[in-house]
Amino acid sequence: MNRLKQTLRYRIKLFTLLGIVVVLIVVFSLASPFFLSVTNFVNVVVHSSILAILAIGMTCVIISGGLDLSVGSIIAFAGVVGVLAFRQTGSVILGLAACVTSGGAMGVLNGLLIGYMGINAFIATIATLAVFRGATLMITGGHTISVTDPAFNFLGQGQILRIPVIIPALAALYVLFFFVLRRSVLGRSLYAIGGNARAARVSGIRVRLVTLGVYVLSGTLAGICSVYVIGRLSSLQPWAGLGAEFETIVAIVLGGINIAGGEGDLLESLAGVAIIAIILNAINLVPTIDPFYQSVVKGGIILAAIAIYERFKIATSR
């Protein structure tokens, strides 16, 4: 009976989120005649790709009871490593691999600090945020580095049958990690640790190793983001990813993920990302929104979405 109630609650939650997405689509379609078109929806997905990729890693980290505030800085530093590797070797494959693996390596540092040394995740990743960003600025001197190789930039600018490559790549990532969270041992371990780390340890889960693993995952996904960002901007930007972690957390909390850990799933995060992406796109399209009021409007719409969602949660929990 309890399980049935949980399933019902989850489905209502999802439907509520879907309903909010649909309402936003309707409202913004009426506010701007340019909103509801295929090309604009492609724009929505492309413009929110970084957020969407980071949301996968952040969801896994938060479900396990952790937090990763360094992902934005990882994007920048992974980009530095990748671009330097590419320039030194002339090999696109090595450069791309360096981006992704260096992201994972930075995740190892986070995982060791948090999983093995027991440092609070908030503090550890705030510190590594500063370290990674500082290292990026030291190496680049604050300058951008141009990258014009079309192979290197394929993820950010390439198209397959006129569809930006990032769209099928995103879909593949979400399908993969949906099953990882729902069906794999790793996924179940993350929920167990996030629910009760002590109980998880007693039940035989290698908490420290899994914690290390989830931060490696988060860092690796940030490394993938760096490949996309470099491709999209045709350059390495030392300030790439600035503030991305906070926007990601807002999106997945909006989707209903419990910041305390132990519950939630990728569909909820995806709904939160969709809400943020639609709002940001609509603000760009609606000409009557004065640029000075953009932040106010953005915050207001997010607040309204959260208020509606929380009201539904309270109503359905009775």
Place this chain on the structure above:
Amino acid sequence: MKGLRLVIMVALIGLVALSLGFARGNRPEREGTAAPEKPVVGAVMVDITNPFFVQVMQGGNTMGEALDVEIIWKSSEGSLEKQLALIESFIEQEVDCIWVDPLDPEAVKPPIRKALAAGIPTVTGANLVEVPGNVSTPFPSYDAFYQLTGMIAAYLGNEGSVVYMSGIPGNWILDQYQAGFEDGMKRFPDIDILSIQPAKMDPALAAQIMESWLTTYPKGSLDAVVFTTDPDMYAAIEAMKNAGRAGEFALFSQNGDLPAVEMIENGENGVKIDLLSHGIRIGAFNLMVAARLAKGEKFPEVLWFQYAPVMTEATWDKIVAAGYRKDVQKGDPFSEDYITPERAKEVIADAASEFSDWQPPK
């Protein structure tokens, strides 16, 4: 329960379909119908919280009224990713011209190409963005500061010591100012550059740097201070006043803000020369180009935005007598040899009239 879910799904799908139909009905037609009332320019600014960009918007709005165009202002909030997204949104909105102040001249090339391919003319302000069909309105920033060093050297009698407060490392325009300054000063071996510090366009940091310099260089050991931007200079002047040393140094800067122009006019705080660019002029000039492109006019692909050195007649006579001559490197950065503070105030107050009949140089 299943039935209820089905009803909800059908209702939601119906709402989406309804809004799709309504939205299509609302979409303004571009082909084969009467022309829209006013051309629309989509303007993508780097940031609108910095006072400079507020001036740019002011100048753009003034010119927009004069030329009868509608302007949609959007802010990139300092993010290159957001800037590209805004350009793509303007393409989607089918505006008549897109004016961008690029954060990175290479990164904006793909969306600029997309806009041009969609038949939307583009203007990229302050930077050279080499895309066929795009009109760039770069600042001759290297040349401007190269020429300024000649004026500084002549003012100081070709000897002395100076310090330079630079901008944001990595910002192309500000880096070009610094490069022009350093290269220009090489011509004057008896002028020592004692220090170069980046204020990063942060007045609070500018004040701190000036305080350090005041501590490091006692009276008589420093002759001139050169600034990248007027707000940094104002903050530094406050530091000088607090230390009781305002007016001790000759000050040189760039922007041509009204307070700086008045300091030159009134002989206050040692401000001698300020290169008039001014956000209002920049906004008016770029909007003029964008508006005329939106109306179907053609322009060369590079239109250099020119500065005007603001100084008193006495200062001009002094530097000419000391041997100052223009030494043009890449292009003449100045619209005139110099302008007086009075003329500068007229230009700032009425930027629309300065550019409304403007024609590109032949």
